[in-house]
Amino acid sequence: MDIIFQFIGSLFGYVLWIAYQLFNSYALAIILFTLLSKAVLFPASIKQQKSMAKNAKLQKQMAELKKKYANNREKLNEETQKLYQKEGASPYGSCLPSIVPMLIMLGVFYAVAYPLTNTLHLDANMVNNAKSALVAIPGIDVSPTAMYGGQIDIIKHFGSFETVQNCFANSNTSIEAIGNFCNSFDFAGLNLLTTPGSKGFSVYLIIPGLCFVTSVASQFIIQKLNGSGASGQGCMTVMLFALPLFSAYIAYTVPAAVGFYWIASTIFGFVQSLVMHYFFGPGMLTARGEAARVALLKQEEGRVRSLR
Helix, strand or coil, X not given: CHHXXXXXXXXXXXXXXXXXXXXXXXXXXXXXXXXXXXXXXXXXXXXXXXXXXXXXXXXXXXXXXXXXCCCCHHHHHHHHHHHHHHHCCCCCCCCHHHHHHHHHHHHXXXXXXXXXXXXXXXXXXXXXXXXXHHHCCCCCCXXXXXXXXXXXXXXXXXXXXXXXXXXXXXXXXXXXXXHHHHCCXXXXXXXXXXXXXXHCCCHHHHHHHHHHHHHHHXXXXXXXXXXXXXXXXXXXXXXXXXXXXXXXXHHHHCCHHHHHHHHHHHHXXXXXXXXXXXXXXXXXXXXXXXXXXXXHHHHHHHHHHHHC
C-alpha cells in the first residue's frame, strides 16, 4: 500500500512542482493543485449531487414504506430496493465520491511528506546521504529512522549546513533551486512543514480545527439544501462526522501542508456544490421531471390527433 501511495504522491508531485514554478510558493501551488483536482473530479461531483438530489426526493416515499412495513423488515427491504430501482437512485450513490477526495489527500500527503523525492524528484540516494550528514551534526535531533525519511528535517536545516547541501552537488537541480524550494513553505506566518501535533497548544492547531469545522459545516449545509438530514442518506450520517474527524486527525499528525490542502479542497468543494445545487438540486430535478412529463403528454396527444 505504501508503494502505491508513494507512486501516486510522485505523480502529484509533478503537478505541485509545475504549480510551484508559477508562484514560487508551495501554499499557492497547493491551492492551484486543489483547483485542478476539483476540475478533474467535477464529473464525479455532478454524479454525487444528482444522487443526493434523487435520494432527497425519495424521503417522503421512504417514510411511507417504513410506516407501512414497520413489522416486516424483509418486505421493507424488498420494496425499498424496488423504489430505488424505479427511480434510478442508490442509497450509497453519494458515498464513493465522498471517499475519493480522502484518497487524493493521502496522495497529497505522500507528495508533501516526501517533498525532496516526490516533488523535486531528487535522487533517493542523495536524500539518504543528506539525512546521514544531518544526523552526524551535533545538536541536531534527527533519528536515523526519522518519520518521512527525515526529508522534512533536511528541508528545515538545508540553508544552515553546507555538508547537507553538498550531498546534492551532482543533482540535476541546483543547490540554489533546492534552497529556494525549502524556503517556500511559509504562509500567513505558518510553516507548512510543521506538524501541528508537535507544537502542543499553539496557533498550528487552527489547521486541524479548520479541517473539521469546514468539512462538517459544508456537508451539513449541502444536505439541508438538498432537503435531507444526515440520517436520510445511508452512509451520510457516518460521512458527516467520520471523515471530518479522520481528516482532522491526519492534519494534526502530519505536516500542516496536508491540512492546508484539505481546507482549500473543502472550501472550493463547497462553492462547487452550491453551483451544482443550483443546476441539479431536488427542486430543479423535480421541475425538469415535470417538464419532461408535460412534453411527453403533449407528444402523446399529438399522436392521438394524428390517428384521428
